[in-house]
Amino acid sequence: MTPVIIIGLLSVLTVTLRVLTAADKGSVSGGFAAKVIASVLFCMAGFAAVLGREITLPRAGMLAAFVLAFMGDIFLGLGPFTHQKHTNFFFMLGSVPFLLAQLIYIAILLSLAPLNWRLLPIALVLPLLYLVLIGHGTLAYLCKNTAPILCYGSILSVMVMAAVNAFTAGHTAGAFALPAGILFALSDTSLFLYNFGSDRVRTHGKGLTVLVMLPYYAAQALFALVLAKI
Numbered sequence: 340m341t342p343v344i345i346i347g348l349l350s351v352l353t354v355t356l357r358v359l360t361a362a363d364k365g366s367v368s369g370g371f372a373a374k375v376i377a378s379v380l381f382c383m384a385g386f387a388a389v390l391g392r393e394i395t396l397p398r399a400g401m402l403a404a405f406v407l408a409f410m411g412d413i414f415l416g417l418g419p420f421t422h423q424k425h426t427n428f429f430f431m432l433g434s435v436p437f438l439l440a441q442l443i444y445i446a447i448l449l450s451l452a453p454l455n456w457r458l459l460p461i462a463l464v465l466p467l468l469y470l471v472l473i474g475h476g477t478l479a480y481l482c483k484n485t486a487p488i489l490c491y492g493s494i495l496s497v498m499v500m501a502a503v504n505a506f507t508a509g510h511t512a513g514a515f516a517l518p519a520g521i522l523f524a525l526s527d528t529s530l531f532l533y534n535f536g537s538d539r540v541r542t543h544g545k546g547l548t549v550l551v552m553l554p555y556y557a558a559q560a561l562f563a564l565v566l567a568k569i
Contacts, residue, residue, distance in 0.1 A: 350380035503520070515565045
């Protein structure tokens with residue numbers, strides 16, 4: 340498991356250095372390059388987790404989820420290079436691979452332990468939070484993207500619920516899945532605030548960038564450790 344930890348840490352370190360060294364108006368191309376390198380590294384961590392082991396369906400599914408997340412990173416990263424009117428298109432295009440990856444994570448995590456039905460309310464946490472933020476005016480620029488964001492939030496909440504389920508059931512992968520799910524939820528919520536937040540929220544753009552990037556890559560590194568345990 341040591342190579343998985345080392346490569347996962349390198350992935351997180353890559354974006355950490357980028358965030359710490361970037362100026363307020365840092366190079367877009369530099370940020371994109373850092374994301375690509377970090378994404379390649381967490382994919383490598385995933386492959387290191389199955390190296391020399393039998394490729395079962397859950398392991399293959401987790402690897403597919405890493406590749407999908409890598410594709411999502413590429414599409415989201417291309418947004419700033421396009422005309423402003425295409426930015427939302429690339430945001431939604433990038434969200435699709437992440438959505439598929441989340442569905443795979445859910446299927447794998449739920450296969451680790453029987454579902455504790457008392458945990459179902461967790462599946463409502465993020466969509467309810469987003470509705471509150473919309474009503475408060477914090478997510479002021481969702482426009483026609485409201486329904487897709489609420490749908491994605493619901494699926495993300497189910498993934499967190501599945502991670503809690505694995506953890507409370509005592510599965511060895513649960514110790515990594517639980518923080519991974521929480522970090523993923525923090526990252527994606529920060530991403531929505533960054534893209535659709537009110538003008539006041541957007542004044543904290545650099546802080547939101549940190550909350551988008553670092554938790555996300557830490558979550559993927561933890562999911563590579565989940566892969567090593569299944």
